[in-house]
Amino acid sequence: MALRACGLIIVRKCNPRIPPTKANDFEFLLLQTSYGINHWTPPKGHVDPGEEDITTALRETEEEAGLHASQFSLLEGFRKELNYNVRKKPKTVIYWLAELKDFNTPVTLSSEHQDFRWLPLQEACDYVGYQEMQDALQEANQFLLTDYPSHGAREARPP
Template identity: 35%
Template sequence: MSNPATVIAAGGAVWRESRGSRQVLLVHRPRYDDWSLPKGKLTPNEHVLVAARREIEEETGQQVVLGPPLGVQRYDVRRNGGTTPKLVHYWAAELAGQEQEFEPNDEVDQLEWLPVDKAKKRLSYPRDVDILNGLDAVIPVVSTVVLVRHAEAIKRKDWNGKDTARPLTSQGTASAQRLTGVLAALGVDKIISSDAERCVSTITPYAASVGLPIELHPEISERGYGADPSALEGIANDAWKPGNITAICSHRPVLPALSKALGLKVGKFSPGAFLVAHRLADGRTIRERFSAP
């Protein structure tokens, strides 16, 4: 009898530049005696980006920053005496800093850095080769922008104070806490926010966790945008500076114009939703949208 529940997993193609050659990291699993890309199942309520980074770091011992998506694998696995569909999401994952010492374990007993062409020959599964085939097309990334709508706030009709001081709900506060792991997985190193309390509170947990300042910009608040819509151009130019991984937190009425200034075409954002956009050296932009974590 088959089990209809889909298993969701995440992982990545870990890469680095070494002596003029691009290398990727493969893992050997003794249980299956195979060579594959690092991946693993999501824990309950875990965001897929957080899971991808966690599984990579647990299996390889290496710290990474997630980049553009590489695709999704779909196949069946044996489970509880039947078959279950499995979805595995992959991202390009750049090695962050120096290579860390690896300790073999029951799950992964060997690692090997290989040039991309040799890695394709070493991989045990054609589906992993398909993922690796997309790597060169999406790296290196010049800059990244993470565009965030603030998390759920108390409704205007239920708030008697100034609108700029309107706080998050308890659900919004919890979403802001979960956003911390997402921004960490993406390696955000610059934070821009509206000066409204609901935006600042959305981004503060991550800023505090990594010791980053929050650059407050009244011009991307609802009131500030209404006073001078042209100010968005300066924000966009700052966010796309080469080398930046910038999170920008703003408001639903401002986001369409802010997205346009950033050169992005997006629709409506629900509270806490975010867009990840990677700009490549050839001028292309690769985008992904996610609901609130």
């Protein structure tokens, strides 16, 4: 059976008063795990039995980063599915894109993580290391610069 996880790629505008036009106009939230090789990743976690994927993403974001759904908006039209192997087992991770409403919203880490960073695109890609995650961050950034203004945002609520 394939492993399944869901999470959010969370961004914040570096200058909320100016419309974003380039890659460094956004910062991405990455969390450093306190286990394994201490890799960096957006908040995500395993889907509980019977749980909707988006509900998992919202729950895991609150558990791992202390960010409640009322503190960010889901950006309509972005969904990225990653498929790879972990310990020789297939794993699927689904990410949605969310924008923090207030630049200064604090991040509160769970015991699963030891550090966090808000990083511009290139640094975020360097931190995550894995090509699939780099591609997801680049696609999210491209969406923010081209598609997002026409799609808008919605309140983050479980279905």
